[in-house]
Amino acid sequence: MAAVTETLDTVQSVTQSGYKWGFETTIEMDFAPKGLNEDIIRLISARKEEPEWMLEWRLKAYAAWLKMDEPHWARVDHPPIDYQDLHYYAAPKKKAGPKSLDEVDPELLKMYEKLGIPLKERALLAGVDPDSVENTQVAVDAVFDSVSVATTFQATLRKAGVIFCPISEAVREYPDLVKQYLGTVVPVADNFFAALNSAVFTDGSFCYIPKGVRCPMELSTYFRINARNTGQFERTLIIAEAGSHVSYLEGCTAPQRDENQLHAAVVELVAMDDAQIKYSTVQNWYPGDANGTGGIYNFVTKRGACRGARSKISWTQVETGSAITWKYPSCVLLGEDSVGEFYSVAVTNNHQQADTGTKMIHIGKGSRSTIISKGISAGKSNNTYRGLVKMLPSASNARNFTQCDSLLIGDQCGAHTVPYIESRNPTAKVEHEATTSKIADDQLFYCRQRGLSEEDAVGLIVNGFCKDVLKELPMEFAVEAQKLLAVSLEGSVG
């Protein structure tokens, strides 16, 4: 806990005010020319030294994307995105692929330090013997713009049979696994942004947990958008074989920019019989300034398939960043008695717009899902929960419970709840509750009477409001997430 606080302090001392992660690293970049066409895709594929089948897969996705329209059903509003005005490939220039940490650019390591990657992880990154900190290990696959630059703990993981590597490497090293699963949860033409990602994804993480293995450490990825006018298109694929367990942490920050940057990731999870995947995200990408200038456009497709009996996929997200968030981490509950969970905190302030939620598709008998969503709107922002719970005729005795709570801070923001409930099985049970409220004046006064400043009081009450979600986060993230909530709401009261 102290380590996290310390790193946060470090970060805060680096920048004076406002967005605390808004710095830019000066590393030489290797850009592809702006624009998107088959040649760019061929170039990406070639840079990645991909096999022919991967290129064909991308081109198929590109052909599908060309026929699709940008979706407009979400409650978000933005100027048209010029997809030809972006770089689709940007990578730090390097001599050769970094094989060990010594070869990692010190500038990069310094950046992770600024990012507030917990101290112990940095220590590990810096070469501390992993065995001496066995119980607190976090393997980090750090994605710097498009290229995964350092993957730690490969050896420890490999001993357990776990594969954790950049997906570009997986395409080369484990083509059969990738071929077998890639695009099976999120098909290439699933939606506009998923198709775009499928065509141009440059990197991301690949993770394979073999049968019966409990992953010996939390897997973690830090995403960061750094270069100017580059879209970021990560692709993550996690496969948990029968009886395996894995917890995956994803954290995101991006430097301050005036232009809006596009981010369209795809995450696919596959859980077989009795497997469990816990996927946690703390997203604090640059939200734009107080006037709504700049910020990340975050259009993400995250979906997990509970294919096996009693399998479980749990999504936990704390979303405080991005100018626009369009994100619905979902579960397709195919397996009998499979379990899907979605725990979400979404905070919007200033001019941020978030349209986020989940889909729980119940197919398997006895499948269960829980949705807990906490939306906090402040400033002039709009925060929408959009969720689908679908019980198919086969989903006998399936259950869903949904709780959506919205908190409004100030009278210039909006909080919206749009649940869709569709049931075609009489034995399936769906329960949905939603509330909207504000922080009561007497709660604020009570805290202030005890000596807390108004902002601290709001932070405390908001954290209390979010507790049911925050307690689902791994310890590494929970403290950071709490601080983030307070930081995100700075200036929203008084």
Place this chain on the structure above:
Amino acid sequence: MLDIRGLAASINDKPILKGIDLTVPEGEVHAIMGPNGSGKSTLGYVLSGREDYEVTAGTVTFNDVDLLGMAPEDRAAAGVFLAFQAPIELPGVNNANFLRTALNAIRRAHGESELDAVQFLKLARAETKRLAMPDDMLKRNVNVGFSGGEKKRNEVLQMAILRPKLAILDETDSGLDIDALKIVADGVNALRGPKFSALVITHHQRLLDHLVPNRVHVLAGGRIVRTGGPELAKELEKSGYAGLIAEAA
């Protein structure tokens, strides 16, 4: 020393306090008694800075600083503590975390070092033990699911930990059985000393048997209509307020 001069206050343009003069010297405990609607709770809220009350006249100084110009948290840092008549629930906010945040905010304001979680828990556990409260009181969410008595005791616990210079107890005795009443009284008595003063708002003589005040004031219709020693409370217990109010009118 708390010094109130000509204090008048209203809520939603309705005058409640109509000119209060009251001095509580350092080290003294004063009781405020009076019928319902006389303005007792309002006085507590105005002294602690609740924003929906508008002060229309008068001054309040506490240890020579103007209290009325300060934000509620600054008054708390200056040592003013209000034990709420109906303590507020804070869902999801852990009692220990709440108290530590408050204590550290006040310590910061005094230029003192903050307590870490371990130091704080040690202190808090000692206080809960002293006040005969179960340890799990600290783990629970602030006042959520507390019984009426537990809420009142939680207020006393907060007071014990925050160690105010001026405690305002707003009917902290109401709804308590005799054992709980003793705990409340003992909690205040434990803090009594040359640097501590208290305003005890109550309906009943009962509390004052255990928490003997230096002075007793009777508030009626927004004014103090009579002041006396501890015997005044006993007299009121017998004769009620009616005669007093008629006398004042």
Place this chain on the structure above:
Amino acid sequence: MTTGAIAFLERYQSLIGRLPGDSALRAAAAAAFRTAGLPGGTQQRRIEAWKYTSLRPVAETAFKPDAAPRHEAETILTGLPLLDAPRLVFVDGAFRPDLSVMPTAGFARFAEQPDFGTLSWPDREPMVALNTMLAEDGAALHVPAGYDAGVVQLISIAASDADFHPRHVIRLGKGSQLTLVEVSAGQGTYLLNTVAEFHIADGAHLTHIRLQDEAASAFHISTTYADVEAGATYDSFTLNLGAQLSRTEVHAQLTGAGAIAHLNAAQLLAGSQHADFTSVVGHTAPGCTSRQTVKNVLAGRSRGVFQGRIEVARDAQKTDGYQMNQALLLSPYAEVDSKPELEIFADDVKCSHGATVGELDAEQMFYLRSRGIPDAEARSILVRAFLAEALDAVADDTIRFRLEAAVERWWERQKA
């Protein structure tokens, strides 16, 4: 454009100049309808407001507006659970003074004094556009300020396989009262596409009870707009039992401080019936209250839809909004779709909604059966109990008994 939509437009063309009222308004509505078509009538465009209901069966039905009635209107009327109160009877869309009993409130026929009102949105609602384009008759009622107009029944009877587009405008003056009981029934394959609007002035109270018991092959589309002003109340209850496809759409705007709206409904469906209850409650003034309980009981291969949105505008502080949607699935082939929605732009509000979907409670069933009650009877007891909660919202005993009787008849029909 589908054949159905084209037929409506052609009819409009042939009637231009002969239809009562503002022809420019009709032309604009026709243009809007030409653009929109019948919702779901073609695959090309999906409208979110019609996500779960497609009017393709309407588009594919050839209505015969000029055919002679095939059924006896009087017989149908006699079979209705009428109250001993004034009634305005419309047969095949046309007002029938001979069957009506005049109310004490001011009444005018649309055919004679066309009044399109001011609240509807033909440009946003395709079916309102269709109504505006083709409306020929309807009722205008005016309740003067401070007057209690008692109960007025508004009855629609369909006796031929045609399409009808009644247009009603009801105005309640300040502090006045009215209980409007709307009953619709008929025989054959017809389309009833009603647009009604209610202006409820300060402190007025409108109780609106609806019993929809259309023919099994009929289409029933009804769009209601209510403007509820300061301290006024719109208290509505809708019971949907009939029609192969129905859509009940209500837009209630709470435009004055302290206004109240109750939008309660129950839908009992069997066979391949499809019923859609869609509502939008707009809180635009401070201190308003809205309450809504909608229950679906779904048997056979039926499909029940609930879409309900509570909108709270920036200035509507101290709003109190509550919405509950419950569905009981009685068959493995039934389907329910529910979309309760909150759209909130004010911070000092208390808004919540809940939705539950499932079958009868297994423990309750077991309890009843363990007391010797046979399965079928136990089910019917529990379903009735489920519905009773919704019907309890109807305060007037006489009217509630009529609705309960209609529910009983529905059960009898299911047994037959």
